[in-house]
Amino acid sequence: MDAGALRGTAELxxxxxxxxxxxxxxxxxxxxxxxxxxxxxxxxxxxxANVAPLTSWFSEHQQPDGGWNCEMGLGF
Known part of the structure; x- marks a missing residue:
């Protein structure tokens, strides 16, 4: 895909x-x-896009074993 076609998508x-x-x-x-x-x-x-604020989510929710699990926080 032409990168120009995506211009402005992150802002929208x-x-x-x-x-x-x-x-x-x-x-x-x-x-x-x-x-x-x-x-x-x-x-x-x-x-x-500026995803810097989202990157902190991963360090804040990392599990004791060092990974991340899709079931994390869902009560499983």
Whole structure:
């Protein structure tokens, strides 16, 4: 895909898309699930979005074994 076709996409997402959970910006605060956040992080980086606030989610939610689990925090 031509990179020019995506120009402005990150800004549109930032302006118009929020998580249902806590009404946080899509690339700013993170969702409750690791799987969702890793896709958001990867897509945000690909689009050139500022995903710095989302990166802290991973260090804050890392499990004792060093990994992240999609079931984390869901009561399983």
């Amino acid at each position: 997402i930032a302006e118009n898309s929020r998580w249902e959970y806590d009404d946080l910006p899509r690339t700013g605060g993170g969702e409750v699930g690791c799987c969702i956040n890793v896709w958001t992080l990867a897509n945000g980086l690909w689009l050139g």
